[in-house]
Amino acid sequence: MKNEHHYNTSIVWTGNRGTGTSSYRDYARSYDLTAPGKPLIAGAGISVIAYSDNAEGTMQLNPDGSGHFTSVTLHPQVTIATGHDLTQADALHHRAHELCFIANSVNFPVACEATTAHAANDSRDI
Structure with a gap:
């Protein structure tokens, strides 16, 4: 077909x-x-201990009742095993977002504001 x-x-x-x-x-x-x-x-062999996301989206409603999204922001919080490389995890997360099929298929921007942390509370925003 x-x-x-x-x-x-x-x-x-x-x-x-x-x-x-x-x-x-x-x-x-x-x-x-x-x-x-x-x-x-x-x-990459990074052990993810926990993952959650609180996504936000903005939708524009049109006078005829239809609508469309104008932006989405993802806020993933990733916890990796202590001893695993935060820098590598950050780089992998950025690369995954760059290659994301869904984010690259929609006609509005998709931002990703991730936080990566070790299980021992050593964290950074990426």
């Missing part, structure tokens, strides 16, 4: 350190995500 779009992706676990999943600490949580014609995305 002409209006259908089909996507193929593959994910491969790359965290085998030689003994598979013989114990919880003997393997990594890393992976590679691929899609035909797209660059490989390497999973």
